[in-house]
Amino acid sequence: MKNTKTLLFLFLLSISTFAQKIPLPEHPRPDFERSNWQNLNGLWDFEFDSLNAGEKNHWQAGVTDFSHQINVPFPWGSKLSGVEDLADIAWYKKEINVPNDWQDQRTFITIGASDWETSVWLDGHFLGKHQGGYTPFSFELTEYLTYGQPQNLVIKVDDARRLFTLYGKQGYGNARGIWQTPYLEARGQNFIESLHFEPNIDKSQVTAKLILNKAASANESLKLDFTNASQSFSAVFSAGQKSAEFTIEIKNQHLWTLEDPFLYEVEANFADDELKTYFGMRKISVTNLPGTDIPYIALNNEPVYLQLALDQSYHPDGFYTFPTDEFMKNEILLAKNIGLNGIRTHIKVDIPRKLYWADKLGLFVMADLPNSWGEPDQNAQKESEYTLRQMIDRDFNHPSIFSWITFNETWGLRTKVTNEQGKSENRYLPETQYWVASMYYLAKSLDQTRLVEDNSICCGAGHTETDIYSWHQYLPGYEWEAFMRNLDTTTYAGSTYDFEKGFTQGRQPMINSECGNVWGYDGSTGDVDWSYDYHRMMNVFRQHPQMAGWLYTEHHDVINEWNGYWRFDRSPKYTGLEELANGMMDKDFHSMVYLTTGQDITQKVKAGSTYQVPMYLSCQTGEAMPGGQLVIEYKWSGADEIGNSFGSESKNLSVDYQPWMQKRLDPLAVQVPSKNGIYQLELAVKKQNGEELHHNFMSFVVEGGSMENVQLVTTSPSAYTSASWSKKEETILNGKKANGMGKGSFTYELKTSDEKIKAKTGYLLLELSSRPLYQRDQESGNLKDMDYMLGAVADPARNSNAYPMTDTDLNPSDVVIRINGQLAKRMTLSDDPADHRGVLSWFNQEENRKLQEAGTYGYLVKIPLTKAQIRSLQKTGKMEVKLETNSENGLAVYGKDFGRYAFDPGVVLVK
Incomplete structure (x- = not known):
């Protein structure tokens, strides 16, 4: 990976973290909050117990001094916790002081999450034990409290590895011990155990389902105040009643939508207990894409084209736990700001405050049950x-959650058996499949307001009972069209495709639930430009509306996967789209109105020819457009073979529009530029009033043209006459690019047999970048040979397919260019970029599921020739060009088939 620097973004976050008296001071459950509470985050005394001797030595009494301190709620072993991971068992101790004015209520400690077996004592009195790693639990302190006086709270956590526990992907950073906020809370004598709201938007009603801690001893009143809707509801609990359901009419209901995520805020009062919560008036269902019989997931009875990201929900310094509430809010905003409408929290029960921000800001969430291994x-x-059961109970009121996923890729579902040949193998047994189906029914019994997915399938396993027909696939960009065509023919009610024996497809929405190119190449891609193959994939997906949505891997990088939209530290990656098509951003890949030219986003064509551009218009919106038409604007931009930029005037084409239309348009006939080079056909879709809805482009490598009054004297990047490099020297893809790593030089001799060189002016024309030595240049590794999800760490540039994508970290190299031994230019090449701008580096990759520096490109270098240099070339027919650097970051030289510009190293002579 490129050299790490302190980013302003991370600096500000760290200031925000340490400026707080305690980390994460906010109430951890905005959906279930009582006013009398104390946050217990911050420094606790801490001790490891590798021999499990703490109880025998009476550590639970709270009088033993511990030798460490830990910053709660960060898991031990994480940087933010302040302690290393030295044992499987550890003890926490903190002095608490419960205020006198809590005496009329009952006091509990609640721990948001602690992995795995957690025991709690107060002044040596055992309060209780909990087993589990992801959901909250509470123990009552009331009996042992001395109000207004300091007391010792002691917690023991045993996180020894157990194969049956739901470990998930903790290999990215273990959630050891307490990893969500612990807090004290005052509750009523008989308190509200749970309060769930089931909205019914079709009837403008909501059903409140309330469960008490114990049956009411006498008739007690319940009042629900909808504080931001000028509405309230009252009812009576009869003596002996522990639970009840109440149907409430909602006046002038305000729906929760992704664009307007309105939350009904509720204050609930029962006897002497009170809490605050919220819910959203929204409906999750299935409906047809209008004008078709294709089932789509629907929000409030209207189809939604899902555009989601797999969210590992990890932080490099806090692992499962984020440093600040602002960071969690920003996670949601990052996704929304590039046009995504949802995330899939991957095999982790996410933190409630992060779900709160998804509710508050309007972002869908698919919620995974973590897996065992x-x-x-x-x-x-x-x-x-x-x-x-616990995650559904905790998160029932979050309107952002639209589906539960009980299993992922059959992880933890295979049993070791001996096959017919006497060999051991792991099988997904029929009895396990029926248990998976039973888990689907369990989830449906607990929550009928959402969809449930039995198994997010991959690797030969299929579905059983499910509300969503999902599938995973990772492919190179050039394989998507064939794959999707096959899927179109195998998706129909009654099909057995992707379903286990005894189960068949019904009328489920068909979606992709993991995609990308990270695992689409042999041994994974490593850190590489995500945007080029993504562009191809999006172009294909939008031509196949039978797929009701997709989920890209992934929101952010993690320790062994680097195809996130953002890096692990959430710093940006640069795709360069805005330089290829004016006004285009990453968000354009996710436009509801999308104009696709198909999978082949780069074509090689003859100069001056007419090309028929295929066009398919995908409109995943019910919005009406003025005049019932859209305008397609198109123009050329790019650079010719002598390094001159080119642009044409815009032209317009009007097309008829209907909401939700999915239509192949007539091809667009365009005249290709007459000069050799590489050009983009920029496309924009607009309303008639000029409002821009979407940008896209298609690249063209133009050959066979001619240049008037220009002579070229060029050579291949690999045809250097001498080279000397301190670290390594190599050529890429049969000489399309030359790399020199470390300090050193390349020397080229430009030769011409043309004795009629008549030039008034000329210039040296090069495409150059720096070229550091990465770990992949010294050794390469296949990530599939590593147990990465259980803890293996891989350098992102170790993979043989990798080339680190452009980001905020630069690798500058100072270069000296000499012509015929004379200094011609000193310059700094600021980086070795790799992103969508390296069109030629992508286009000329071999289709063999391997990558060789895909997306890399250099900077355009033009150095005017002196008259003496031109005369020397005329006289001798040759010119020596030496490129040298004393920087450790090396030098790369690009040719006409690699990088960003379609020319070889050489000189341009202008007559």
Whole structure:
């Protein structure tokens, strides 16, 4: 990976973190909040217990001094916790002081999440034990409290590895011990255990389902105040009643939508207990894409084309735990700002405050049940069922969650058996498949307001009972069209494709639930430009409306996958789209109105020819357009073979429009530029009033043209006459690019046999960049040979396919250029960029599921020739060009088939 520098973004976040008296001071459950509470985050005394001798030595009494301090709620071993991971068992101790004015209520400690077995004592009195790693639990302190006086709270956590526990991807950073906020809370004598709201937008009603801690001892009143809707509701709990359902009419209902995520804020009062919560009036269902019989997931009875990101929901310094509430809010904003409408929190029950920001800002969430890595035995089944119940109970009121996913890629569902040949293998057994189906029904019994997916399938496993027909696929950009055509023919009610024996497709929406190119190449891509293959993939997806949405891997990089929209530290990656098509941004890949030219986003064509551009218009919106038409604007831009930029005037084409239309348009006939070079056909879709809806482009490598009054004397990047490099020297793809790493030089001799050189002026023309030595240049690795999800760490530039994508870290190299031994120019090449601008580097890759510096490109270098240099070339027919650097970041030389510009190193002579 490129050299790490302190980013302003991270600096400000760190200031924000340490400026707080305690980390994450906000109430951890905005959806279930009581006014009398104390946040217990911050420094706790801490001790490891590798021999599990703490109880025997009476550490629970709270009088033993511990030798460390830990910053709660960060898991031990994380940087933000302040302690290393030295053992599987550890103890926490903190002095608490419960105020006198809590005496009339009952006091509890709630721990948001702690992995895995957690025991709690107050002044040596045992309060309780909890097993599980992802959901909150509470123990009552009231009996042992001395109000207004300091007391010792002691917690023991045993996180020894157990194959049946729901470990998920903690190999990216273990959630060891307490990893969500612990807090004290005052509750009523008989308090509200849960309060769920089930909206019914079709009837303008909501059903409130309330469960008490114990049955009411006498008739007690319940009042629900809708504080931001000028509405309230009252009812009576009868003696002996513990739970009840109430249907409430909602006046002038305000729907929760992705564009207007309105939340009904509720204050609930029962007897002497009170809490604040919220819900959204929204409906999740399935409906047809208008004008078709294709089922789509619907929000408030209107189809939604899902555009989601897989969200590992990890932080490099806090692992499962984020440093600030602002960071969690920003996670949601990052996704929304590039036009995504949802995330899939991957095999982790996410932090409630992050879900709150998804609710508040309007972003869909697919919620995964974490997986075990053992076999699906009784212990694993018990753990999964318990956590599924708890996560649905905790998160029921979050309107952003539209689906539950009980399993991912059959992880933890295979059993070791001996096959017919006497060899051991892991199989997804029929009895396990029926248990998976039962988990679907369990989730549906607990929550009928959302969709449930049995198994987000991959790797030969199929679905059982499910509300969503999902699938995973990672492919190079050039394989998507064939794959999608096959899927179109195999998706229909009654099909057995992608379903296990005994189960068939119904009328489920068909979506992709993981895609990208990160695993589409042999051994993964490593850190590489995500945008070029993504462009091809989006262009294909939008031509196949039978797929009701997709989910890209991934929101941010993690320790072994680097195809995130953002890096692990959430610093940006630069795609360069705005330099290829005026006004285009990453967000244009996610436009609801999308004009695609198909999978082949780069074509090689003859100069001056007419090309028929294929066009398909995908409109995943019910919005009406003025005049019932859209305008397609197109123009040329780019650079010719002598390094001159080119641009044409815009032209317009009007097309008829209907909401939700999916239509192949007549091809667009365009005249290709007459000069050799590489050009973009820029496309923009606009309303008739000029409002821009979408940008796209198609690249053209133009050959066979001629240049008047110009002579070229060029050579191949690999045809250097001498080279000397301190670290490494190599050529890429049969000489399309030359790399010199470390300090050193390339020398080229430009020769011409043309004795009639008549030039008034001329210039040396090069495409150059720096070229550091990466780990992949010294050794390469296949990530599929690594147990990466269980803890293996890989350098992002170690993979043989990798080339680090352009970001905020630069690799400058100072270069000296000499012509015939004389100094011609000193310059600094600021970086070795790799992104969508390296069109030629992508276009000329071999289609063999391997990558060789895909997306890399250099900077345009033009150095005017002196008259003496021109005369020397005329006289001798040759010119020596030496490129040298004393920088450790090296030098790369690009040719006409690699990089950003379609020319070889050489001189341009102008008559």
